[in-house]
Amino acid sequence: MHWAQRIAEDLIRKYPEKEVFVCASGISPSGSVHIGNFREIITTYFVVRALQKLGKKTRFIFSWDDFDRFRKVPKNIDSSYEKYIGMPYSEIPDPYGCHGSYAEHFESEFEEALRVFGIDVEFIYQSKEYKSGRYNENILYALKERKKIYDILMRFKTQQPTEEEKNSFYPITLYCESCRKDNTTIESFEESTGEIQYGCKCGNSGCVKVLEADNIKLNWKIDWPMRWMGEDVIFEPGGADHSAETGSYNVSKVICREIFNHQAPEYAAYAFIGIKGANGKMSSSAGNIITPGELLKIYTPEIILFMFSKYMPNAAFNIGLDDDVLRNYSEFERYSNANEMGRLSDEDIKYSLELSYLGAENSNLPKFGQMAGIFPLVNFDINTLQHVLNKAGESYSIDKIKILSDRIYHWINEWNQEKAISIRVVKDKEYYDSLSDKEKDWLNGLCDVIENSENQDNTSLMKDLYDVCHDDDKKIKKANQKSLFSIVYKLVLNSDSGPRLPLLIKTVGIEGCLNLLKF
Structure with missing residues (x-):
C-alpha cells in the first residue's frame, strides 16, 4: 500500500467521527523556499489527495510563519539587511523592491510555483492572525500557565531548572512598539490586568x-500546539530536526495535551532532500538551494510530483541536475506507458502516478531524451525539431514540443553545457586514419545502409545498422555495435555519444551523414 494511502486510512480509523479532515503544513519565509522545504507541503498534499480519494472532505491549510523574527541575512540578500535582524519578516522591506514586504516577496514566489503544481491550499498568514487579536486570549492563557509550560520544557532538557529562571520565563516574543525588534525584556506581568511592562x-x-x-507572538513550541487546537489539525508532517526525541513535535505534543487540553495531530517525519554533489542540507541562508520554480524550468510538474510521491517521507534522496534528468524522464515515461497499456504491476508506482497526474496538458509528450539529443543539433530551432520528429514518424504539435524544448534548452545551457553538441562542418580525417581496417570496413557497410x-x-533501419x-x-556483436556507434558519434558530432x-540520420540527413562518414 502506498504510504499516503496508509496514512489516510489510519487517520480515518483514528477519527471515525470527523466530517472534515484538517491537514496542515507551514514554513517561515526566511528566503526562497527550496525543494527541501517543498517536502513539507508536498507530504501533506499527498495525504490530502489520498483522503479525498477515500471520499473524505478535507481542509488543507498552509501557515506562513511571517510573524517570526528575521534571524540571519541569506547570502543572496544585501548585507545591509542586518539592520532588520530581530524584526518580523512581514515588516521588513522587500530586498528586490517588487512586493510589499520581505515576507510577501518569498511567499508570492512559492505560491506561484504551487499553482503550477495544481496544489490548492488555504494560506494563513500568521502576521495577520496575530495582529488581528485572534490569538490574544490564548497568549494570555499561556502567560498565566507559563510556569507549567516551563516545567514541561525542562523535561526535555538535561540542565537543572532553577527557581530564578522559572520566575523570569515568558513563553512569548514581544516586538518593541518603537523599533519593532524583539530586543525586549519583560520586566513584569500582572495576571489580574493582563498587562506587561517591558523595556527594549x-x-x-x-x-x-x-x-x-x-x-x-507565542514562542514556537507553544505557538505550534496552540494553532493545532485553533484549527483542529489532525495531520501535519515535520522535518528531521522537529522529529528527534527532544525535538519540537514531542515537546509541543505534551504542551498541546497538558496546557491546551487538546490532542496533538498525527505526525509524519520527513527526511531532507539533497542536491546531488552538494554537501550538507539545503539552506536559504547558506545559498545552496534549488527552488521548486527553478526545478520546474527543467522538469514538468508531474515528474517532480512523481519523484516525491514514490519515496516514503522518511526516505532521503538527492535530486541531480546532470544525466539524472534523462534517467528521471525516462523512468516516468516508461512507467506511464506501461500503466496506460495495463502492464504496470507495481501498485505503489501506480498510486504515485495517480497522485502526480494533473491533466492532459503535459501527457503524450515526445520523449525527453530523444529531444535532448537532437535539439542542439538543429541550433535549438523548434520548427526544425518538429520537422525532424515528423521525418522520424512522430507527429507533435508545436505546443507539445515547446513544453519540453524550453526545459531542454534551460537544462543544457544552465546545467549541462557539454551536451550542447553540434554537427561537424568538415571530415575528421585524422580520427578516421586512427581506425583499424575492421572498423573502416564497418564504417563502409554503415554508409551503404545509410545510402539506402x-x-x-x-525499426528496420536500426536492424540493418x-x-x-x-x-x-x-x-562480441554487442561490443562491436557499441564501438561502431561511438565511431559514428565521433565523426559526426565530435562526441562519445548522441541520439x-x-x-x-534523420536530423543530419543522408547526404550530410555520408559527407562526414565516407572517406
Whole structure:
C-alpha cells in the first residue's frame, strides 16, 4: 500500500467521527523556499489527495510563519539587511523592491510555483492572525500557565531548572512598539490586568495589554500546539530536526495535551532532500538551494510530483541536475506507458502516478531524451525539431514540443553545457586514419545502409545498422555495435555519444551523414 494511502486510512480509523479532515503544513519565509522545504507541503498534499480519494472532505491549510523574527541575512540578500535582524519578516522591506514586504516577496514566489503544481491550499498568514487579536486570549492563557509550560520544557532538557529562571520565563516574543525588534525584556506581568511592562535595548519602554496587543507572538513550541487546537489539525508532517526525541513535535505534543487540553495531530517525519554533489542540507541562508520554480524550468510538474510521491517521507534522496534528468524522464515515461497499456504491476508506482497526474496538458509528450539529443543539433530551432520528429514518424504539435524544448534548452545551457553538441562542418580525417581496417570496413557497410535508408522506418533501419558488425557471439556483436556507434558519434558530432542513429540520420540527413562518414 502506498504510504499516503496508509496514512489516510489510519487517520480515518483514528477519527471515525470527523466530517472534515484538517491537514496542515507551514514554513517561515526566511528566503526562497527550496525543494527541501517543498517536502513539507508536498507530504501533506499527498495525504490530502489520498483522503479525498477515500471520499473524505478535507481542509488543507498552509501557515506562513511571517510573524517570526528575521534571524540571519541569506547570502543572496544585501548585507545591509542586518539592520532588520530581530524584526518580523512581514515588516521588513522587500530586498528586490517588487512586493510589499520581505515576507510577501518569498511567499508570492512559492505560491506561484504551487499553482503550477495544481496544489490548492488555504494560506494563513500568521502576521495577520496575530495582529488581528485572534490569538490574544490564548497568549494570555499561556502567560498565566507559563510556569507549567516551563516545567514541561525542562523535561526535555538535561540542565537543572532553577527557581530564578522559572520566575523570569515568558513563553512569548514581544516586538518593541518603537523599533519593532524583539530586543525586549519583560520586566513584569500582572495576571489580574493582563498587562506587561517591558523595556527594549533601543531605549524604549512601555506597557502592553495582552488582550489588545498586536506585537506579541507565542514562542514556537507553544505557538505550534496552540494553532493545532485553533484549527483542529489532525495531520501535519515535520522535518528531521522537529522529529528527534527532544525535538519540537514531542515537546509541543505534551504542551498541546497538558496546557491546551487538546490532542496533538498525527505526525509524519520527513527526511531532507539533497542536491546531488552538494554537501550538507539545503539552506536559504547558506545559498545552496534549488527552488521548486527553478526545478520546474527543467522538469514538468508531474515528474517532480512523481519523484516525491514514490519515496516514503522518511526516505532521503538527492535530486541531480546532470544525466539524472534523462534517467528521471525516462523512468516516468516508461512507467506511464506501461500503466496506460495495463502492464504496470507495481501498485505503489501506480498510486504515485495517480497522485502526480494533473491533466492532459503535459501527457503524450515526445520523449525527453530523444529531444535532448537532437535539439542542439538543429541550433535549438523548434520548427526544425518538429520537422525532424515528423521525418522520424512522430507527429507533435508545436505546443507539445515547446513544453519540453524550453526545459531542454534551460537544462543544457544552465546545467549541462557539454551536451550542447553540434554537427561537424568538415571530415575528421585524422580520427578516421586512427581506425583499424575492421572498423573502416564497418564504417563502409554503415554508409551503404545509410545510402539506402530513404524510405525505411526506424525499426528496420536500426536492424540493418546493428547487422553491419555482425558476429555469431552475441557479446562480441554487442561490443562491436557499441564501438561502431561511438565511431559514428565521433565523426559526426565530435562526441562519445548522441541520439539513436536513425534519429541522427534523420536530423543530419543522408547526404550530410555520408559527407562526414565516407572517406
